[in-house]
Amino acid sequence: MTTLSVSGLNVWFSTEDGPLHALKDVTFDIPERRIVGIVGESGCGKSTLINAILGLLADNGEIRNGEILFEGQSDLTKLTRREMQDLRGPRISTVFQDPMGALNPVLSVGEQMINIQYRSGQSKAEKAARAIEMLKLVRIPDADSALNRYPHQFSGGMKQRIAIAMSLMMEPALLIADEPTTALDATLEVATIELLQDLQEQIGCSVMFISHHLGVIAELCQDVVVMYAGEVVERGTVRDVFHDPRHPYTRRLLECDPARQTERTRVLPTIPGEIPDLRHRPEGCVFAPRCLERHPGCDMAQSERMVAPGHAARCNLVDQSAAEGESA
Amino acid sequence: MSDDPILSVDDVQVSFPVGGLASRSAILGVAGVSFQVRPGETFALVGESGSGKTTLARAINGLQEISAGSITFEGGRIDRLGKREMKPIRKRMSMMFQDPVGSLSPRMTVGDLVTEPYRIHGSDGRDLRAETERLLSLVGLPANFASRYPHQLSGGQARRVGVARAIALDPALVIADEPTAGLDVSVQGEVLNLLNDLRERLGLAMVIITHNLHVVHHVADRTAVMYLGRFVEKGETEAMFSAPCHPYTAALLSANPEPDPDKVHDRITLPAEVPSLLSRPSGCEFHTRCPWAQETCKTVPPPPGDVTCHFPLAPGARPPELESAR
Ligand SMILES: Nc1ncnc2c1ncn2[C@@H]1O[C@H](COP(=O)(O)OP(=O)(O)OP(=O)(O)O)[C@@H](O)[C@H]1O
Numbered sequence: 001m002t003t004l005s006v007s008g009l010n011v012w013f014s015t016e017d018g019p020l021h022a023l024k025d026v027t028f029d030i031p032e033r034r035i036v037g038i039v040g041e042s043g044c045g046k047s048t049l050i051n052a053i054l055g056l057l058a059d060n061g062e063i064r065n066g067e068i069l070f071e072g073q074s075d076l077t078k079l080t081r082r083e084m085q086d087l088r089g090p091r092i093s094t095v096f097q098d099p100m101g102a103l104n105p106v107l108s109v110g111e112q113m114i115n116i117q118y119r120s121g122q123s124k125a126e127k128a129a130r131a132i133e134m135l136k137l138v139r140i141p142d143a144d145s146a147l148n149r150y151p152h153q154f155s156g157g158m159k160q161r162i163a164i165a166m167s168l169m170m171e172p173a174l175l176i177a178d179e180p181t182t183a184l185d186a187t188l189e190v191a192t193i194e195l196l197q198d199l200q201e202q203i204g205c206s207v208m209f210i211s212h213h214l215g216v217i218a219e220l221c222q223d224v225v226v227m228y229a230g231e232v233v234e235r236g237t238v239r240d241v242f243h244d245p246r247h248p249y250t251r252r253l254l255e256c257d258p259a260r261q262t263e264r265t266r267v268l269p270t271i272p273g274e275i276p277d278l279r280h281r282p283e284g285c286v287f288a289p290r291c292l293e294r295h296p297g298c299d300m301a302q303s304e305r306m307v308a309p310g311h312a313a314r315c316n317l318v319d320q321s322a323a324e325g326e327s328a
Numbered sequence: 329m330s331d332d333p334i335l336s337v338d339d340v341q342v343s344f345p346v347g348g349l350a351s352r353s354a355i356l357g358v359a360g361v362s363f364q365v366r367p368g369e370t371f372a373l374v375g376e377s378g379s380g381k382t383t384l385a386r387a388i389n390g391l392q393e394i395s396a397g398s399i400t401f402e403g404g405r406i407d408r409l410g411k412r413e414m415k416p417i418r419k420r421m422s423m424m425f426q427d428p429v430g431s432l433s434p435r436m437t438v439g440d441l442v443t444e445p446y447r448i449h450g451s452d453g454r455d456l457r458a459e460t461e462r463l464l465s466l467v468g469l470p471a472n473f474a475s476r477y478p479h480q481l482s483g484g485q486a487r488r489v490g491v492a493r494a495i496a497l498d499p500a501l502v503i504a505d506e507p508t509a510g511l512d513v514s515v516q517g518e519v520l521n522l523l524n525d526l527r528e529r530l531g532l533a534m535v536i537i538t539h540n541l542h543v544v545h546h547v548a549d550r551t552a553v554m555y556l557g558r559f560v561e562k563g564e565t566e567a568m569f570s571a572p573c574h575p576y577t578a579a580l581l582s583a584n585p586e587p588d589p590d591k592v593h594d595r596i597t598l599p600a601e602v603p604s605l606l607s608r609p610s611g612c613e614f615h616t617r618c619p620w621a622q623e624t625c626k627t628v629p630p631p632p633g634d635v636t637c638h639f640p641l642a643p644g645a646r647p648p649e650l651e652s653a654r
Pocket residue numbers: 013014015020022041042043044045046047048049058060061097278479480481482483484485510511512
């Protein structure tokens with residue numbers, strides 16, 4: 001069964017200078033018990049995608065089209081506010097991008113961790129014990145006394161780990177994590193990856209994992225979805241996409257990773273050009289204005305093409321090169 | 329360019345009160361660190377989450393009182409200055425905060441935010457509209473973003489606004505706390521290249537705090553590694569990355585995730601139990617997690633110096649248990 005299936009999703013924001021098309025025809029699946037990474041330039045719509053799934057779009061945002069099927073049954077875009085609230089937390093839990101914002105500054109960490117267990121029917125002492133157990137799992141020192149402390153008394157990375165602990169307490173069917181390891185040092189980051197992998201196996205949940213850290217994606221995820229300017233430009237298994245990227249944007253993105261620069265350099269590679277103005281999308285390929293492989297075919301609307309089973313890219317070069325490969 | 333340090337941090341400590349009225353005590357978030365930064369130099373602070381990096385950065389910027397030590401900037405002590413005396417210093421030394429959205433006031437537009445430094449410190453006859461455009465384009469944001477509010481920005485876009493604010497006044501020193509967290513690798517490259525450009529043109533000095541070790545490797549001249557509020561190793565970045573001497577540095581560098589799904593890592597794993605600042609370990613404070621720890625390490629503090637370890641590692645050393653397991 002597919003845990004989450006997003007198809008043809010379109011999200012618009014109304015802004016002072018006109019409507020902004022933030023997500024365009026977004027389609028991808030999160031299969032059961034799989035960890036799916038989402039990567040893409042900053043501002044490409046990853047957080048918007050999460051908010052659309054959770055029914056938490058800003059007031060000026062709107063889903064115009066598309067379907068978000070959860071566990072094959074409920075279309076999340078059609079649920080009432082109430083029904084959505086019942087899913088959020090116990091069935092779909094989230095670690096938000098901004099760990100400071102995820103925690104309530106005026107409540108102690110303990111109160112917050114006990115509050116979110118309100119459905120469990122356990123005693124307060126049992127809930128506290130469970131909270132301490134989770135804090136230990138994410139390596140918060142002095143877990144017992146940490147319950148009495150307030151968010152501002154923890155470092156950025158500690159808050160991030162507390163947010164991860166809180167999201168997993170509910171044993172959800174789907175965990176959505178928006179850059180949950182940015183404030184963690186490398187040893188903790190790796191430990192968190194392993195913890196997520198373990199818990200994911202134990203709980204048997206699926207994970208949607210957003211990160212700019214390509215190393216973390218490579219290590220943690222089985223599948224990856226690459227986004228650019230609100231569109232899915234490539235998707236497939238991490239192995240296929242990292243070893244054989246087919247969309248020119250994916251290729252450039254991977255090349256820009258400083259981890260791939262073996263020689264020490266002061267000047268890092270970048271993708272020249274600007275992100276398109278989402279209020280005036282180009283008619284053809286969104287990446288064309290910055291693409292080194294641009295040709296006349298790019299001026300037409302692009303559809304997704306299969307590279308291999310389970311590996312697709314939204315670039316008309318894909319078919320051509322495949323066809324050339326066959327004829328050669 | 330002179331060789332005098334622009335920033336000198338000497339044996340700085342920061343303590344926080346903890347506990348209720350009955351059990352009042354204090355912890356040392358920063359437990360005595362020293363380093364210097366010269367004009368045009370990039371100094372990186374890396375280390376464990378919760379080891380005191382942000383606290384140290386805030387202390388340098390005068391946002392956090394220090395409990396011991398001294399901080400000297402452009403030849404003058406700045407660690408005991410009041411708000412008013414600190415103001416001209418802030419013009420020369422700017423800060424990029426770890427929390428990008430939270431550090432931008434929600435009711436100001438992006439245009440107001442990037443030109444706020446001029447309103448505080450004087451615009452020297454600059455045309456604020458032109459400045460807004462210049463700064464936004466420097467950080468790769470379209471000019472029409474000037475009318476947006478922080479909640480209408482993505483995480484990475486908010487980060488770029490923070491960068492624009494930090495460089496608005498052409499400071500001599502930038503303290504950047506995770507300046508590229510939340511940015512994709514291309515924009516990260518743009519931001520770092522921009523800072524590098526200012527370094528080359530204006531001799532900008534920088535203290536950069538980041539968990540991205542690949543970034544540190546490329547941009548930092550020198551690096552210090554923090555653990556429990558102290559430096560455990562400090563030195564030239566290249567030398568440290570090719571042969572870490574402190575076991576914690578070695579573990580940290582070995583953990584670094586690589587963008588290759590088939591990479592087989594040869595990691596030095598540390599025990600999970602992170603010590604509490606309320607009861608610091610005896611002897612060498614890293615001994616509770618150090619794979620190489622010996623009897624001496626449990627009782628005797630390591631000698632002071634650039635590498636605070638009784639038994640600095642030989643290049644390529646592997647932990648003893650792993651060695652025997654092979
Ligand atoms: N409430 C809003 N009103 C108008 N535009 C918005 C709003 N929220 C987001 N946007 C715009 O929509 C686009 C997508 O934003 P989103 O936050 O989803 O990006 P992201 O992929 O999460 O980026 P990052 O990696 O930087 O966090 C951006 O261009 C952003 O400026």
